[in-house]
Amino acid sequence: MTATKEPTRSERKRRAILAAAEGLFLRNGYLGTSMDELAERSAVSKQTVYAHFGSKESLFVELVSSMTGGAGDGLHDRDEPPALDGDVAGYLTRYAADELSVVMTPRLLKLRRLVIGEVERFPDLARALYENGPARAIRSLAVTMASLTERGLLGAVDPVEAATTFNWLVMGAPMNEAMLLGDGAVPDAEALQQHAAHVTRVFLAAYGV
Amino acid sequence: MTATKEPTRSERKRRAILAAAEGLFLRNGYLGTSMDELAERSAVSKQTVYAHFGSKESLFVELVSSMTGGAGDGLHDRDEPPALDGDVAGYLTRYAADELSVVMTPRLLKLRRLVIGEVERFPDLARALYENGPARAIRSLAVTMASLTERGLLGAVDPVEAATTFNWLVMGAPMNEAMLLGDGAVPDAEALQQHAAHVTRVFLAAYGV
DNA sequence: AAGAAATCACACTGGTCAGTCCAGTTTCGT
DNA sequence: ACGAAACTGGACTGACCAGTGTGATTTCTT
Numbered sequence: 459m460t461a462t463k464e465p466t467r468s469e470r471k472r473r474a475i476l477a478a479a480e481g482l483f484l485r486n487g488y489l490g491t492s493m494d495e496l497a498e499r500s501a502v503s504k505q506t507v508y509a510h511f512g513s514k515e516s517l518f519v520e521l522v523s524s525m526t527g528g529a530g531d532g533l534h535d536r537d538e539p540p541a542l543d544g545d546v547a548g549y550l551t552r553y554a555a556d557e558l559s560v561v562m563t564p565r566l567l568k569l570r571r572l573v574i575g576e577v578e579r580f581p582d583l584a585r586a587l588y589e590n591g592p593a594r595a596i597r598s599l600a601v602t603m604a605s606l607t608e609r610g611l612l613g614a615v616d617p618v619e620a621a622t623t624f625n626w627l628v629m630g631a632p633m634n635e636a637m638l639l640g641d642g643a644v645p646d647a648e649a650l651q652q653h654a655a656h657v658t659r660v661f662l663a664a665y666g667v
Numbered sequence: 668m669t670a671t672k673e674p675t676r677s678e679r680k681r682r683a684i685l686a687a688a689e690g691l692f693l694r695n696g697y698l699g700t701s702m703d704e705l706a707e708r709s710a711v712s713k714q715t716v717y718a719h720f721g722s723k724e725s726l727f728v729e730l731v732s733s734m735t736g737g738a739g740d741g742l743h744d745r746d747e748p749p750a751l752d753g754d755v756a757g758y759l760t761r762y763a764a765d766e767l768s769v770v771m772t773p774r775l776l777k778l779r780r781l782v783i784g785e786v787e788r789f790p791d792l793a794r795a796l797y798e799n800g801p802a803r804a805i806r807s808l809a810v811t812m813a814s815l816t817e818r819g820l821l822g823a824v825d826p827v828e829a830a831t832t833f834n835w836l837v838m839g840a841p842m843n844e845a846m847l848l849g850d851g852a853v854p855d856a857e858a859l860q861q862h863a864a865h866v867t868r869v870f871l872a873a874y875g876v
Numbered sequence: 877a878a879g880a881a882a883t884c885a886c887a888c889t890g891g892t893c894a895g896t897c898c899a900g901t902t903t904c905g906t
Numbered sequence: 907a908c909g910a911a912a913c914t915g916g917a918c919t920g921a922c923c924a925g926t927g928t929g930a931t932t933t934c935t936t
Binding site for chain 1: 694695696698699780781782783784785786787788790793794796797801828831832834835836838839840842843844846847848849865866868869870872873874
């Protein structure tokens with residue numbers, strides 16, 4: 459019964475359009491993408507595109523919203539208490555590395571660039587990306603920080619402040635480099651791992667017990 | 668003799684065009700700006716625009732390059748040895764606050780958004796912004812870090828690493844928020860000052876003597 | 877005052893774009 | 907198998923856009 463339902467034709471077309479739209483918008487931007495090109499790359503008639511999404515703007519908003527929503531889903535849902543043994547450094551390093559490996563992905567970096575470039579035209583999309591990205595991560599991390607402090611493993615008086623500091627300690631450098639230097643300049647997994655370990659050391663020097 | 672030379676007509680027109688271009692490109696983006704609108708806002712004929720800059724692309728590149736170049740000029744040129752007394756915290760806090768007050772400016776934030784949004788189309792402009800912004804700041808700061816370490820005021824083994832860490836500790840949070848939340852969300856001077864003091868405390872906990 | 881250089885107004889080219897219209901075809905639910 | 911719903915291809919509208927051509931006018935230089 460959990461057999462993946464054969465998607466209807468309409469649904470297949472819809473997905474084809476969204477897939478093509480993702481490729482085009484991420485590469486060429488909002489204004490740089492034409493609906494004719496989109497229809498062609500979707501192997502779908504222009505009419506069908508408009509039947510499904512109404513307008514270029516609607517399609518764009520729907521696409522970006524959907525990409526934004528499920529970005530870090532698997533990352534913050536696991537609110538299992540953060541392991542058990544007293545290895546706070548190991549836990550934070552692992553957390554940082556996980557987060558980096560998700561965020562520093564070409565798809566998400568391009569999305570971020572696109573949304574930043576369109577802040578003036580689509581401020582709500584940018585706010586949504588902020589909410590579902592950094593804000594969500596920090597909120598989730600703050601819970602962890604509070605829990606660690608409670609157990610005497612951390613000396614953070616303000617868990618939100620600690621979470622914010624750690625978050626940007628982790629993301630600041632790689633993110634800002636990636637924004638301007640392109641996807642090709644993203645450090646490899648090993649370098650990210652080292653970065654995670656390094657910022658954890660700095661963080662614990664200030665917030666450790 | 669240092670009397671500011673009366674600018675020639677040609678020069679006045681040129682500046683009017685650049686001024687209008689700055690306003691339009693920063694607000695509407697590259698593709699969103701039309702040359703007709705530009706000519707009108709410059710109070711100049713379209714022919715004159717093309718006589719001066721040749722093409723939309725040339726104008727854009729020249730404008731962004733000039734805005735990028737002189738961004739943090741007054742900030743890193745003063746390579747005076749960092750004050751004298753042992754108040755490292757005070758010095759770093761002041762440095763951080765100064766840098767923030769320059770970078771967190773609507774004009775520079777809009778420029779950054781524009782360039783990030785056009786990374787695909789104009790990768791060289793993005794690289795130039797990176798070089799003249801973060802890279803330059805970090806290089807300059809690394810010299811300071813080395814000097815402080817030499818004098819026994821800091822325990823930084825690798826001055827570049829220390830400078831990089833401090834730089835993003837300072838810029839990470841406000842910059843990334845500003846990119847997505849718009850110019851209206853930039854913290855006021857007092858909040859930035861507090862942020863500078865806070866990150867300095869964190870930094871010195873890890874790198875202090 | 878005279879010639880050169882810059883600027884102006886404006887029409888025009890060739891092209892693109894978002895979105896619509898339409899008549900015919902394919903697919904789906906029943 | 908049949909009617910409804912979805913899809914197709916292609917022509918079409920109205921608007922906009924980068925860049926050019928032209929001939930007249932203004933400004934700078936000498």
